[in-house]
Amino acid sequence: MTEIKHDALDEETLFLVSQTFKALSDPTRIRILHLLFDRELSVTNIAETLDLNQSNVSHQLRFLKNLRLVKYRREGKTIYYSQDDEHVMKILQQSIDHACHH
């Protein structure tokens, strides 16, 4: 048996946790992260693949970048995005599997 402590939640933790889940609470952001599971993709590539407005994708990527869920790498005019939080990606994958099987 594993003992688990449930301390009172401090404001900072509460905010950080809620923000992280907020990132995963939007279908568009889930689809973007899902694409970035095992590869890096450019903004245009993401937008085309998901049939989304380029501006929309940029906004969502900024959101994810601010939370350090994705990182980017520039190559000429192109910017390649990739995942940057193993833990969150694992949770997302778990939840997708869980939802699929029901």
Place this chain on the structure above:
Amino acid sequence: MTEIKHDALDEETLFLVSQTFKALSDPTRIRILHLLFDRELSVTNIAETLDLNQSNVSHQLRFLKNLRLVKYRREGKTIYYSQDDEHVMKILQQSIDHACHH
């Protein structure tokens, strides 16, 4: 090494996953769920403990109940709520721990 398949997300799965994370994206709901980790509590008790409006707590509990994240049990005038999704509670706990240690 573990092979992972990343199929395209169907609409239904996408909606379900996003809704679940939406439940966890609000500080008030996180605090309520956190209280229900290892016990059942009445609406009034939750409201008093978290210093929240009774109506607010009722609304949030309905939200969580619709997603089957909590269940309830009536005893006279009092209704006791408790958690009803081990998987989601585990994810929440993981994320709180993860956020705490940073």
Place this chain on the structure above:
DNA sequence: ATTATATATGAACATATATTCATATTATAA
């Protein structure tokens, strides 16, 4: 029946959010 207590509900409202549009920035090529 009346009163009191616990919870739920709907309307109202202020704020947050997702998306689009137009345009700015940055880098490459001609």
Place this chain on the structure above:
DNA sequence: TTATAATATGAATATATGTTCATATATAAT
């Protein structure tokens, strides 16, 4: 320099969301 391509940004807007208020419902006690 001018033109083109990739991305970012800010304003605008429609919709979603969280909270409160007033009130309804349900149960129990007197």
